[in-house]
Amino acid sequence: MQSLNEILLQKKIKEIRFKAIASIVCGFLSIIPYLGVLFALASWILFFIVLYDLKIYGGTKNLFKNLFIVAGIGFFGILINVSVLFVILKPRIDIFGGLYFNEDNAFLAIGTFCVLFYITLALIFPFFKAFYYEIARVTKQKYFINAFWAYFIGICTLPLFGLGAIGVLIGYILKLVAWIKFKEFDEQEIVNLEERLAKEQKKVFDLKWIKITMASFIILNLLVLVFIIFQYFISFVGLDYNAELYIRRTLFYIATILALLSVFLFCKKLKTYKLFIYFLIWQGLSVFCDYILFTPPSIIMSKTAYGSLIIVLNLCCIILAFLFFKSLVQITKEKLFYLVFIFFTCNGFVAICYTSLLITLNHLVFEKLFLVGIILFQVAYFISFLIFWLKLKGQKSVKIC
Structure with a gap:
């Protein structure tokens, strides 16, 4: 035997x-x-x-x-x-x-x-x-x-x-x-x-790099929000639109890679990758949604189909975020991660309402009000996510086999 x-x-x-x-x-x-x-x-x-x-x-x-x-x-x-x-x-x-x-x-x-x-x-x-x-x-x-x-x-x-x-x-x-x-x-x-x-x-279960990469992800996304604020609310003449868009997208993609690395390292420590799979699909859809959002609708599809696709992508992201945070709560026993999900969901629903009205109306009187709501919920989502992620605690040993 x-x-x-x-x-x-x-x-x-x-x-x-x-x-x-x-x-x-x-x-x-x-x-x-x-x-x-x-x-x-x-x-x-x-x-x-x-x-x-x-x-x-x-x-x-x-x-x-x-x-x-x-x-x-x-x-x-x-x-x-x-x-x-x-x-x-x-x-x-x-x-x-x-x-x-x-x-x-x-x-x-x-x-x-x-x-x-x-x-x-x-x-x-x-x-x-x-x-x-x-x-x-x-x-x-x-x-x-x-x-x-x-x-x-x-x-x-x-x-x-x-x-x-x-x-x-x-x-x-x-x-x-x-x-x-x-x-x-x-x-x-x-x-x-x-x-x-x-x-x-004998090696210690250390979460230092897991926390650093996730913190970097959130900081870079907050910088992305700063560029959005400059674009829509402030007459910022230092950069033209294309340069600003390029910088914003670069920060967003780097942040996404850091977040994936953080979640993957966390899952590797836990010896389970279900959490990473949910997060990978979620972030993949976010990247695709970002690309669609900043592509003129006339290039790829009609205005109605364009808005409908953005709505569907937002709904899919909310579903995958729920699966991710549900699994995260089960693993960490930290129920406050549901609060993070609530902020993300509110941001998603405001974006869906904004897109729905934009499909039927050529111009929104309260366009900036919707954008303010999206930005506020995103800030709440990122900051709460950072706080609770930094509270994660490791174990003293790790099983190899």
């Missing part, structure tokens, strides 16, 4: 395999416009969790180090390459505000780009190879080695009319096959497993 440790290890292997496959699937879904950023975030979070599990259960020592070295070299390589290209091409602004380049140096720019591109790849190669070879060793899957060569050859041939994309795609497929076939860890690393688990179980 299998021992309890063997059974737990097999269960953990299945979890790691599922997370790795889910990460790859989310990576494919990240190509979806606008919502893709959420899938990309989920893909990277799952990817880092898989690497952490491989470190604890597989005994990998250099995965994170090699990954960060590759990312660092790649980042500075791109930064240097882009800077050199701008120096060579001498970009200029024409009288109509468009950006154009000096075409006399086009061949020099292409040659310089290729040289710097392949120098960067040469620097990355040993660390990128070590990263995949270590995963292949601990998982006993040679498909990871094949995936590495497909990736690297694909990246090397990307400048050749994009033909390298085929190699990258093959690398994705080989990596997916490797995780599907992953069944066991390397025997030499299993010997020291109990010692590694004992060290991890």
